[in-house]
Amino acid sequence: MSHLLGDLNEKQREAVQTTEGPLLIIAGAGSGKTRALTYRIAYLIKEKNIDPRHILAVTFTNKAALEMKARLVKLLSPHESLNKSILKLSGRLEPVSWNKSYNFLPTVGTFHALCVQILRKHIHLLHYENTFNIYDAADQKALMKTLLEEHRLDEKKFNPVAILSQISGAKSELITPEHYRKMASSYFMETVATLYTAYEKALHKNSALDFDDLIMKTIGLFQMVPEVLKEYQERFQYISVDEYQDTNHSQYILIKLLSEKHKNLCVIGDEDQSIYSWRGADIRNILEFEKDYPNARIIKLEQNYRSTQIILDAAHQVIVKNRKRKEKKLWTEKKEGQKIRIWTARNEREESELIADEILKRLRSHEFPTYTDFVVLYRMNAQSRVLEEVFMRYGIPYKIVGGIKFYERKEIKDIIAYLKVTQNPQDLMSMVRIMNTPPRNIGEKTLEALQYYAHRQNINLFEAIKQAEQIEDLAEGKQIILKNFAKMWKEFFEANSQFSASGVIKTILQRSGYKEFLLADGTPESEARWDNVRELISVASKYDALPPGISLTTFLEEVSLISDLDTIGPSVGSINFNEETGGVLRENKNEVSEEKDNAVTLMTLHGAKGLEFPCVFISGLEEGIFPHSRSLFEPEQLEEERRLMYVGITRAKEDIFLLHARQRLLYGEYLSHEPSQFLHDIPEELVTRNIAIAIIKPISLERMGHKPVPVEWPTQSILRKSTHRVNDRLIQLKDGDKVRHTIWGEGMVLSVTGGIATIAFREEKVGIKRVALSVAPLEKI
DNA sequence: CTACGATCAGTTTTT
DNA sequence: CTGATCGTAG
Numbered sequence: 193m194s195h196l197l198g199d200l201n202e203k204q205r206e207a208v209q210t211t212e213g214p215l216l217i218i219a220g221a222g223s224g225k226t227r228a229l230t231y232r233i234a235y236l237i238k239e240k241n242i243d244p245r246h247i248l249a250v251t252f253t254n255k256a257a258l259e260m261k262a263r264l265v266k267l268l269s270p271h272e273s274l275n276k277s278i279l280k281l282s283g284r285l286e287p288v289s290w291n292k293s294y295n296f297l298p299t300v301g302t303f304h305a306l307c308v309q310i311l312r313k314h315i316h317l318l319h320y321e322n323t324f325n326i327y328d329a330a331d332q333k334a335l336m337k338t339l340l341e342e343h344r345l346d347e348k349k350f351n352p353v354a355i356l357s358q359i360s361g362a363k364s365e366l367i368t369p370e371h372y373r374k375m376a377s378s379y380f381m382e383t384v385a386t387l388y389t390a391y392e393k394a395l396h397k398n399s400a401l402d403f404d405d406l407i408m409k410t411i412g413l414f415q416m417v418p419e420v421l422k423e424y425q426e427r428f429q430y431i432s433v434d435e436y437q438d439t440n441h442s443q444y445i446l447i448k449l450l451s452e453k454h455k456n457l458c459v460i461g462d463e464d465q466s467i468y469s470w471r472g473a474d475i476r477n478i479l480e481f482e483k484d485y486p487n488a489r490i491i492k493l494e495q496n497y498r499s500t501q502i503i504l505d506a507a508h509q510v511i512v513k514n515r516k517r518k519e520k521k522l523w524t525e526k527k528e529g530q531k532i533r534i535w536t537a538r539n540e541r542e543e544s545e546l547i548a549d550e551i552l553k554r555l556r557s558h559e560f561p562t563y564t565d566f567v568v569l570y571r572m573n574a575q576s577r578v579l580e581e582v583f584m585r586y587g588i589p590y591k592i593v594g595g596i597k598f599y600e601r602k603e604i605k606d607i608i609a610y611l612k613v614t615q616n617p618q619d620l621m622s623m624v625r626i627m628n629t630p631p632r633n634i635g636e637k638t639l640e641a642l643q644y645y646a647h648r649q650n651i652n653l654f655e656a657i658k659q660a661e662q663i664e665d666l667a668e669g670k671q672i673i674l675k676n677f678a679k680m681w682k683e684f685f686e687a688n689s690q691f692s693a694s695g696v697i698k699t700i701l702q703r704s705g706y707k708e709f710l711l712a713d714g715t716p717e718s719e720a721r722w723d724n725v726r727e728l729i730s731v732a733s734k735y736d737a738l739p740p741g742i743s744l745t746t747f748l749e750e751v752s753l754i755s756d757l758d759t760i761g762p763s764v765g766s767i768n769f770n771e772e773t774g775g776v777l778r779e780n781k782n783e784v785s786e787e788k789d790n791a792v793t794l795m796t797l798h799g800a801k802g803l804e805f806p807c808v809f810i811s812g813l814e815e816g817i818f819p820h821s822r823s824l825f826e827p828e829q830l831e832e833e834r835r836l837m838y839v840g841i842t843r844a845k846e847d848i849f850l851l852h853a854r855q856r857l858l859y860g861e862y863l864s865h866e867p868s869q870f871l872h873d874i875p876e877e878l879v880t881r882n883i884a885i886a887i888i889k890p891i892s893l894e895r896m897g898h899k900p901v902p903v904e905w906p907t908q909s910i911l912r913k914s915t916h917r918v919n920d921r922l923i924q925l926k927d928g929d930k931v932r933h934t935i936w937g938e939g940m941v942l943s944v945t946g947g948i949a950t951i952a953f954r955e956e957k958v959g960i961k962r963v964a965l966s967v968a969p970l971e972k973i
Numbered sequence: 974c975t976a977c978g979a980t981c982a983g984t985t986t987t988t
Numbered sequence: 989c990t991g992a993t994c995g996t997a998g
Contacts, residue, residue: 253987304988328988403988438987471986572984574990594986628974635974753988798985820984836985859983860989 196235196267200228207491208232210458211240211430214451214485216478217460220522221507221842222498222804229432229460230260233298234267236430247298248428250447252435254302254754256802257283260434261300268296277734280750285309288738288746299428303443304753307406310413310424312745317417318409321399323616323745326752330605331621332356332402339390350383358384359391363404364440364472366411397652399618407442414449425453436461436481440472448484457485463518464511467798467836469828475516496522498804498845500529502878506848507841510873514831522842533849534871535882539862540575540812543853544582546882547809550849551588551792560806563589567793567805569840571818574858575811576794589791594799599751603710603721604728608751610700611693614684615744617654624653630709633673641665642674654681680704692743694733701725797840808844810837813852814865837870850874930973938973 197205207217207228219225233249236242251257258276261283265272272294281288283300286309299306308326316322327335336352358381362372369392373385395401401409414421431451433439436459439447451457459481466475482488496504504522511517537543547568554560568579576592583590598604606629609622617623628634645663646656660666660674680703687699701707710722731751735743793805797818812818818837823829841848852867925931929941938954 302988326988406988468986470984574983577990631974633974796985817984822984832985857989 196231196238200224200231201495203491203493203495204228204231207458207493208235210489210491211236212456214455214481214488215458216436216481216485216488216490217458217493218478218490218518218520219460219462219493220496220520221462221465221839222496223493223522224495224497225460225462225493226256226260226263226434228493229434229458230263230267232458233264233430233432237268237296237298242430244296244298246427246429248306248431248450249298249300250306250431250433251300251302252438254305256434257301257305261294261297264297264300265294269294280734281746285313288742302753303446304403304406305749307410307446308749308753310410310420311401311406314413314417314420315409317420318413320396320401320409321616321618323399325398325400325612325616325619325622325748326406327395327400327402327621328599328752329356330600331400334625335394335398335621336387336391339387339394343386343390345383345387350380350387355384355387359388360402360404361472362388363402363408364442366408366442366445397618398620399616400621404442407446411442411446411449421449422453424450429454430456430458432458432460434460437463437466437475437478438468438473439477440474441477444474444477455485463516464514464520464835465801465839467801467832467839469832479516479518492520494520494522496524496842499524499842500526500846502529502531503841503844503846503848506532506874506878507838509875509878510834510841510870511838513873514834516828516831530847531880532874532878533847533882534874534879535849535851536867537851537853538855540578540853540856541582543811543851544578546851547579547811547849548582548586548588550809551807552586554807563790563792565806566809567795567800567803567807567843568809568811569795569797569800569843570811571797571820571836572812573796575817579794579811583792583794590794591789591791593793593795598724598727599754601721601724603725606706607697607700607725607728608748610684610704610706611696611744611748613654613681614688614696614700615748617681617685618652620653626704627677630705632677632705634670634677638666638670638674641670657681688744689740691740692733692736692738693747694729694736695740696744697729697732797836800843801839804843804845806845807847807849808840809849809851810840811851812856813850813868813871814856815868816863816865817856817858818868819870834870837868925970925972931970932973933970 197208200208201224204224204227207215208231211232217225217228219228229249233247236247237244249257249260251260258279261279262274265274265279278293282294283297285299285301285306287293287295301309311320311324312322315324333352333356336356337347340347340350340352340355367375369385369389372388373382376382376385395405414424428450431447433447438461447457447459459478461478463475463478466473466478469475482490499507501524504524508521535543535546537546551563551566554566555563560566570576570579573594580590580592599608606626609625612619612622613626624639627639641663642653642656642660644665645659646653649656649659651659656663657674658678660671660678663671666674683703684696684700687696691699707722707725710725711718732747735747738746797810810818816824819830819833823833850871852865852871855862855864857863925941930938931941932938
């Protein structure tokens with residue numbers, strides 16, 4: 193029975209068994225944080241016989257929620273098979289009807305997902321439609337632009353994004369428009385106050401909420417209707433919050449309210465990994481937890497299961513320079529390991545080449561067997577470009593995490609706009625977006641006439657469209673167009689009452705002519721866009737088993753609350769979760785994504801949080817890049833950059849390379865940057881370099897109060913030619929051919945399709961692999 | 974309404 | 989050097 197506790201170290205066990213009262217778990221990087229959290233919940237259910245309905249676990253990302261649910265299924269019902277789409281719909285506030293579901297799971301989800309579910313149920317009490325839509329950044333911006341126009345304000349002077357960020361900041365501090373106006377102390381703030389008021393009104397009119405609203409309105413609901421709060425306080429007797437260092441004020445209040453009755457609140461986090469203050473995270477929430485909950489128990493998890501001692505020492509030396517942190521030091525039972533490599537390159541291209549060379553060297557020596565063992569981290573997305581070029585030239589498969597988001601693609605946003613209007617015809621922003629997409633001759637003038645009419649009759653845009661024939665301002669031709677338009681919508685509404693989300697999408701694609709519109713120009717790009725739409729349908733079809741209407745609502749909810757297709761697409765679990773995960777999500781991965789995923793990961797340091805890799809490269813360690821130039825003169829922000837460095841270093845399990853370039857092409861010009869100050873924090877005895885350094889005291893600088901800067905002297909040629917040859921010609925293979933792969937050895941070709949060969953390798957451990965002929969180091973034998 | 978050239982700004986990003 | 993955005997011309 194208590195095998196649960198057997199898997200844990202002493203501190204973890206203590207955390208798991210502390211079930212009552214407020215508990216703060218300070219969990220260092222790689223200390224088995226998720227393990228402690230999931231085991232604690234499993235312990236509550238299995239040993240303390242707490243009904244899962246009374247347990248709530250809050251995370252920051254859907255990915256984290258999914259991972260936690262998967263691990264809970266493993267713990268609570270080990271023989272259950274894992275199905276990701278069912279998993280996604282499990283752990284909701286109210287279970288959705290589904291032919292099969294992990295009903296034994298507690299409520300697990302992000303702050304936003306939890307609040308959406310609460311609001312869907314009760315928001316009518318605040319006089320919003322329960323079918324409200326959720327506006328993303330683009331919707332918000334479009335709305336703000338129209339508001340600026342209405343208020344005759346110049347976009348140049350009042351940048352919509354800046355206004356929105358003010359409003360977002362206010363909302364995350366729970367400041368209402370009225371409150372904001374009272375504290376406005378400048379013309380700018382006065383204007384923001386006016387726009388904030390107008391923005392709120394517009395959202396309400398459109399029956400829409402933005403992301404910050406999801407939290408703020410839930411709190412508003414709780415304060416306005418105490419019975420509802422009471423209901424949830426009764427419901428959630430045991431609450432845990434992951435990544436507590438990333439909570440903002442409103443999230444803090446939300447949790448405080450929910451846990452007030454039973455006071456069984458477990459928060460877990462690491463202030464050293466707080467890297468999101470720029471989006472409202474308030475590090476004080478974790479630093480001052482004891483003040484808020486005087487009888488709180490505090491447990492520190494300091495044993496690290498990930499990295500070598502040298503890596504931990506280096507990370508420690510970097511982070512101890514921060515003032516705002518709690519005392520803690522990670523330790524490990526692992527061996528010392530390799531020294532930290534600090535490498536100097538002449539320029540950004542050479543920096544990338546050093547990385548590429550090293551990756552190939554390690555692969556060939558079988559030290560790290562797959563591309564997935566490597567990650568390259570950088571501060572700014574712009575840095576990925578050179579890496580891509582070089583990797584392409586070297587034939588190294590890579591994948592970039594982050595960047596272009598699936599849902600931000602135009603075609604996806606279009607279809608979703610259709611769906612949003614289908615669900616909620618009040619949604620003006622979405623309506624405007626697709627009114628003339630595909631082109632149906634409803635231009636600006638027509639829209640204006642409609643809006644004017646709607647305004648006069650005090651009805652919404654959609655009603656106005658239905659009454660097009662009564663609008664004198666419109667030519668007869670336009671009236672007919674609009675009449676057909678309204679008729680089309682009627683069909684969409686009907687589709688929604690008959691079909692699931694995927695059925696509605698198909699109806700829309702066909703009836704609106706969007707498919708033809710997309711494919712009209714016959715270019716490969718339009719094909720790719722159509723593929724994206726099909727991908728959307730396949731994501732939607734996961735909701736086919738739900739009843740009509742509900743299916744669309746649930747699907748839209750997920751799409752609005754998820755940004756990256758990777759988190760919803762088939763390759764979840766592809767990047768290395770913590771090793772304890774044991775790849776639990778990998779079961780439903782198919783072979784194709786398996787091979788597609790064998791690539792070096794390229795991402796920003798922010799994106800790397802929570803992940804781990806055997807071999808890590810951090811590039812661009814230069815003053816002005818990392819730490820970023822905007823943070824250089826703000827001590828608080830510099831501390832955050834330092835935490836980012838800490839996060840970067842602690843991703844590494846075995847090897848880490850820290851690179852900087854003396855010159856870098858940035859914004860079209862060559863700039864020279866000093867090596868990052870973080871490099872100086874790592875004691876020299878933990879380091880080896882590709883270049884010897886001699887310390888010279890630059891007199892002028894010293895007089896200016898700067899510390900001596902190491903000046904580097906080249907002692908060896910650092911320009912190394914790659915011995916790896918890119919396949920300049922596609923190797924021609926057919927079924928049955930025997931081949932040799934530099935890493936996997938001999939094998940036989942099973943099939944070849946579109947530049948991809950499926951090969952069975954002799955080595956049993958290697959097995960069957962799918963390889964890209966353009967990049968794989970293959971030769972025919 | 975689309976297409977094209979000028980102009981300008983340029984961390985990090987989840988929900 | 990990019991990418992985004994905007995204004996003008998067809």
